[in-house]
Amino acid sequence: MRTQVAIIGAGPAGLLLGQLLHKAGIEAVILEQRTPEYVLGRIRAGVLEQGTVDILDLAGVAERLHSQALIHGGVELAANGQRLRIPLTDLAGKAVTVYGQTEVTRDLMDARAASGAPTIYEVESVELHDVTAARPGVTFVHEGSKQRLDCDFIAGCDGYHGVSRRSIPAEALSVFERSYPFGWLGVLADVPPAWDELIYADSERGFALASMRSATRVRCYVQCSLDDKVEQWSDERFWNEFQQRIGADVAARMVTGNVLEKSIAPLRSFVAEPMRYGQLFLAGDAAHIVPPTGAKGLNLAASDVFYLYESFNSYYKNGSRAALDQYSQRALRRVWQSVRFSWWMTSLLHRFPDEDPFCGRIHGSELEYLFNSSAAQRALAENYVGLPL
Template sequence: MRTQVAIIGAGPAGLLLGQLLYEAGIEAVILERRTPDHVLGRIRAGVLEQGTVDILDLAGVGERLHSEALIHGGVEIGTGGRRHRIAFKDLVGKVVTVYGQTEVTRDLMDARAACGAPSIYEAESVELHDLTSARPWVRFVHQGIEQRLDCDFIAGCDGYHGVSRRSIPAEALSAFERVYPFGWLGVLADVPPAWDELIYADSERGFALASMRSEKRIRCYVQCSLDDKVEHWSDARFWEEFKRRVGEDVAARMTVGPSIEKSIAPLRSFVVEPMRYGQLFLAGDAAHIVPPTGAKGLNLAASDVFYLHEALAGYYRGKPREVLDQYSGRALRRVWQAVRFSWWMTSLLHRFPGEDPFFGRIRGSELQYLFQSESSQKALAENYVGLPL
């Protein structure tokens, strides 16, 4: 097979890039090692920046989002039994959109099927070859048959554990990482939310987040230790702990129900530089991971893809190859801003194991300053709704 761009990974990053390239008249083949059902079964983010919504509109997949998504003009941050609202709309004139990553992925899958562009699922033993040559190619096995895909460029959208980043020599990359000493235990349940906007709760027992995916589905989290196990948490135990952390008023009015998904996610900050090696471009989790506290993971993937699609479209329209050279630096500037913000939110709202009283007092003072200072609230709002593309 021959195509212009080989996209590795059919998560939201790979599918969104494929759709943007299709709209630009650029051929692309998507290779995914999992089944479509497995891809749709991944429970991930649900808060979209306005820039991400605009990119989805550009890709022609925003219709269902605009009819079903929830629009939030702020978030609440709680500590010491009291909550303070950070009013995005009033502070910076922008909002965020609540629409689950599963739904984004479904919309992108449907759009790709409708346009007839090729996606090959259950592509096994994927190998990337000749990345520094003018003619890279991809070897893979599909339905027991070894195949070869020749291309001009490869987009690595296959996540943190994918083959794309591992195909780059270690000496060609610089990695930056911070592993946090706790994780998030998350539960998805089909019950109506007892809150109007997301609640970030700091408590003596640890962090909790009350969020939702729709008017009938909630996604809630509690901070847990890294060595904890999902099987140690019955639904009853989770909801009891969540209520103790989120605040008495919310606990008193909320409805609980059986979990339809329960998982523990470790928290880390991770970035590799550069996001390009020869004809291979990294995007999304293949290049960076942020803790979910700042709601940046999916949004960063979308901005990477937007920059990469612009670079590729410029090249195929006859612009100099320098437009490709600019991709990594352009993407990384936004990545590091999001990494900083996510680190700050995580440090502000979590109890760290073994932290001394000084650190606790500093965190408490930081929260009080946030609640009292409009400029501090504006800085949080500006970053949360998304910095300009």
């Protein structure tokens, strides 16, 4: 087989890149280790920046989003018995869109199927070859048969544990990492949200986030120990803890119900640079991970893909390699801004296990400054809605 771009991974990053390339008339084959059902079953992000929505519009996959998504012009913070609404639209000129990653993936899968462009699921033993040569290739096993896909470029969109980044020699990568000493216990439940916009709550018991996926489905989180197991958290225990952290006024309005999904995720920051090695280009979680506090993971993947799409489009339309050569630097500039914001939001809203009295005072002062400074609120708003592409 031969194609112009081999895309490793059929998550939202790989599917979005495939759709953008298809609309530009650039051939791409997507290879995915898992089944379509498994990919759709991942419960992830749900807050989209306006830039991400614009990219989905460019890809022609935002029709259902525009009819079903929730538009939020603000976000709330809760701390020390106080509530603060950050009016995103007023301060930053943009809103955010609440639309689950599962739905984004479904829309992209449907568009891929309608286009007839090839996606090969359930591939095994994926290996990247000759990535520093003019004509790289990918070998894999599908339905018991070993195959080779020759290409001009490889786009590694296969996540943190994928083969793409691991195919780059260790001496060619610089890795930056920070692990946080807690996790998030999250639940998905079919109950109506008792809040109009997301609420980020700091409390003495730990952090909580009140989020949603629709007018009838909520996504809620509480900070937990990394030693905790999901089995230790009954639905009743979760809802009781969540209500104590989110605030009495919200708790009084809440309706709790059967939990559809429950999981614990560790929090970490991770960046591998550069995001290019020869003809291999990394995008999304293959190159970087951010804690979910700043709602940046999926949005960063979308901006990576947009830059990569522009680079490939320039090469195939104009014969120019300039954008390809600038891709890593261009993407990493936005990555590090988002890593910084996600780290700041995480530090601002969580109680750390080893927090001494000094850090406790700094934590309280930081919140007090934010609650009383219009400049600090504007900075939060500008970063939350997404810095310009």
